[in-house]
Structure formats: structure tokens, C-alpha cells
Amino acid sequence: MNKPKGHIDYNNTVINIRGLRKSFGDLHILRGVDLDLYQGENLVVLGRSGTGKSVLIKIISGLLRADSGTVKVLGEEVTTITEDNLQKLRMDIGFSFQNSALYDSMTVRKNLEFPLVRNQRNLSRAEIDKAVETVLDAVGLSRTINQMPSELSGGQRKRIGIARTLILQPKIMLYDEPTAGLDPITCIEINDLINEVQERYKTSSIIITHDMTCAKSTGDRISILLEGQFQRQGNFDEVFDTDDARVKPFYDYNFIQ
Numbered sequence: 001m002n003k004p005k006g007h008i009d010y011n012n013t014v015i016n017i018r019g020l021r022k023s024f025g026d027l028h029i030l031r032g033v034d035l036d037l038y039q040g041e042n043l044v045v046l047g048r049s050g051t052g053k054s055v056l057i058k059i060i061s062g063l064l065r066a067d068s069g070t071v072k073v074l075g076e077e078v079t080t081i082t083e084d085n086l087q088k089l090r091m092d093i094g095f096s097f098q099n100s101a102l103y104d105s106m107t108v109r110k111n112l113e114f115p116l117v118r119n120q121r122n123l124s125r126a127e128i129d130k131a132v133e134t135v136l137d138a139v140g141l142s143r144t145i146n147q148m149p150s151e152l153s154g155g156q157r158k159r160i161g162i163a164r165t166l167i168l169q170p171k172i173m174l175y176d177e178p179t180a181g182l183d184p185i186t187c188i189e190i191n192d193l194i195n196e197v198q199e200r201y202k203t204s205s206i207i208i209t210h211d212m213t214c215a216k217s218t219g220d221r222i223s224i225l226l227e228g229q230f231q232r233q234g235n236f237d238e239v240f241d242t243d244d245a246r247v248k249p250f251y252d253y254n255f256i257q
Helices: 053-060 083-090 108-119 125-138 154-166 184-201 212-218 236-240 248-255
Strands: 009-024 027-039 042-046 068-073 093-096 172-176 204-208 221-226 229-234
Touching: 009 053, 009 204, 027 053, 027 204, 027 229, 042 053, 042 184, 042 212, 053 068, 053 172, 053 204, 093 154, 108 125, 108 154, 125 154, 125 184, 154 184, 184 204, 184 212, 204 212, 221 236, 229 236, 236 248
Parallel strands: 042 204, 042 221, 093 172, 172 204
Antiparallel strands: 009 027, 009 068, 221 229
8 A cells, every 4th residue: 555645735846856967077877857846745766876866865955066957946946046045945954864963972952952053043942942852752752862872773863863854844854765774663663753754844855765665655656766867756556567677676675585
């Protein structure tokens, strides 16, 4: 069964990409990518290693510059945006890194406070405490508030990383391999959390993953990046109802072997 589509607004495109190209020297990664992300949608991007999945979301967030094409995020053209406006736009984009990117020298509380205090300097101590407590509750880890990252499991670090992103209440979430390196039970918990974030915070998300269970559990729509372009899009069953030798191995490896 495919994931229910929830409250997706197909009349509201929050990311619009046309003709996106990116090369590194003679290595042509993205070769004319077209993509739309709709308000309230979880979009899963699949592809083999080195096909440009992470490059794509780095371009969306302005961490990399495209060679050509258009990338509109919340109405802003990222390829030509000024640095000041890019910084403002990034406040609305949450980036969940594969390694959680927590500061090892800070407690969970300080890790969560850091982006809030840096970007919203006029908050009171009570407002900061409330924001920290709210996101910790959202990821189910209120009890870890005074722990150090080294005291947390891999799954807990993933959750805290997501909480730190959520504290700025972004409109768009970009997840880079959210279940990588986790055991199957923890993977299920992270998948459930991604869906809870979508429902609770009304986010629109792009989820980069190799994990078919993650794709099926979280994706309202699946897009497969092949040879520098999106070749197949649709719900999980539609995408994998094919004999395409480039596509079948993704499914077969996860669900047959």
C-alpha cells in the first residue's frame, strides 16, 4: 500500500526546477533536470551513488551553484539570488545532514539553541527554552536535553539533528539519507518521524535515500534520477511496475534478496 497523500496542494509549487545542469570538470552530473515539489508533499529522490542526488539538494539550498537552468524555491530564483536574500531564504529551508552534524562539545540543549540564538537574537530565555522543549517533544527525546551527543545512539542523534532543523520552523525539509547506518527498527522510527514532521509542521520535503522501505513509507511521490535526469516519477507502485533494467535492481535488492 502506498503512503496516503495527506494534504498536498497541487496548485502550490514550492520548488520548481527546469533544465538544471551541473558538471565538475568533464564529469557531467545533472543533465537537464526538471522537478516540482508541491506544498505539503514528501518527494523521495532515488538513484545510484554518484548520480547527483546530494548535488541536487545542495543546489536547492544554495550550497552549490548550478551551471545553467532555473531553480525557484518559495518563489525565489536561487541561481541569481543575492547573498543577503539567500541567507533569508535558508531560514525557510531545513537541511537534515546524513551525519546529523551535531556539535560534540555542546549538550543537546545547546545544540538546539545555537541556530535559534544565531538567527533570532531578540528572544527571551523563556522563549528559547519553550522552543527547545517543543522540538524535543516533537522528536520524542525530551529526556536527552542535558546529554552530550556522544551519549546518544545513532538514531537519537538523527532525531536531535532533525529537531535542530525544526527549531527554526522551516517550510521545506531536505533529508540526506535519513536512515543510513541505522538498524531496521530505528529506520522505521525515523520514517515515522519524517511523516510526523510533515503532518505537524506542514512541511514540504525532499528525501534522498537508497532505502526502499524509507521510500515506500515516507514518499507521496518517488522520482528516480538516472543518467543525469529524472526518468521515472509516480507513487511507489507506479515507479516500480517496470522491467527497466536500470530500475528493477533497486526493488529487487531490497524486497527479494
